[in-house]
Amino acid sequence: MATLVQRTPKTDVLFKRLADGDDAVAVFNRSEAPVKVELHPAEFGFAVQSGCVLDTRDLWNGKEQSSASALQAEVASHDTVIWRIHPSAQCGKPSRTRTITLTANAGARLNALTEDPGKIDGYVRCLASPGPVEACGGAAAERWTVTARRALLRPVTRCLAVANGKPAMQACRPQSAQHWHYTLTGNLISNTDHQCLSAGPQRRHQRLEMQPCGHNLPNEIWSLPN
Numbered sequence: 001m002a003t004l005v006q007r008t009p010k011t012d013v014l015f016k017r018l019a020d021g022d023d024a025v026a027v028f029n030r031s032e033a034p035v036k037v038e039l040h041p042a043e044f045g046f047a048v049q050s051g052c053v054l055d056t057r058d059l060w061n062g063k064e065q066s067s068a069s070a071l072q073a074e075v076a077s078h079d080t081v082i083w084r085i086h087p088s089a090q091c092g093k094p095s096r097t098r099t100i101t102l103t104a105n106a107g108a109r110l111n112a113l114t115e116d117p118g119k120i121d122g123y124v125r126c127l128a129s130p131g132p133v134e135a136c137g138g139a140a141a142e143r144w145t146v147t148a149r150r151a152l153l154r155p156v157t158r159c160l161a162v163a164n165g166k167p168a169m170q171a172c173r174p175q176s177a178q179h180w181h182y183t184l185t186g187n188l189i190s191n192t193d194h195q196c197l198s199a200g201p202q203r204r205h206q207r208l209e210m211q212p213c214g215h216n217l218p219n220e221i222w223s224l225p226n
Helices: 106-115
Strands: 003-007 011-017 023-029 035-039 054-058 064-068 071-075 080-087 096-099 101-103 124-127 133-135 143-146 158-163 166-171 180-182 188-190 196-199 208-211
Touching (some): 003 096, 023 035, 023 071, 054 071, 071 080, 166 208
Antiparallel strands (some): 003 011, 011 023, 023 080, 096 143, 124 133, 180 188, 188 196, 196 208
């Protein structure tokens, strides 16, 4: 399945690795007006190097572009743009750099869908650095990298850790306090105290907490990058 790279009040950006080494990118516009998008290779986890460019093909109209430094399009209201991209060798293998989301509590979901059935704001919220859970805005602070070993989470050079029993951002180091285990049920469990990363009561900015892991508790179920 594709994984969510970015969510804003108007758009979702999704990314998927393909079997032949190419990748697919889709942008869905949920709003009532056209939206202009510009997406750079680094946003998909590719190396930030001047030589990293993309050969692209728009899968709807067949338009191709070679050595593009960014994906650019105007997406019509309630429409989707899909590209097949071939990254240059300088791009390297993309890291798992995506958005981490939390489904809002039942009351917030009901209110959001009752007020506007097409509205996703308030239904899904994003984990942001240095730690709050908030309405998704597409900011750089909402992009996290999950490493191959033990789901160590980091935006740029700081990692999510457990310090004195509480979630905290620290300079990245190879220590267990910054290592997490991600379960099939969506729990993020600290390798330090074996408790679950949890979101506090829903406000504009929800604080993070460490709590004993419960069974399918909505404030402990996270969506991580594939």
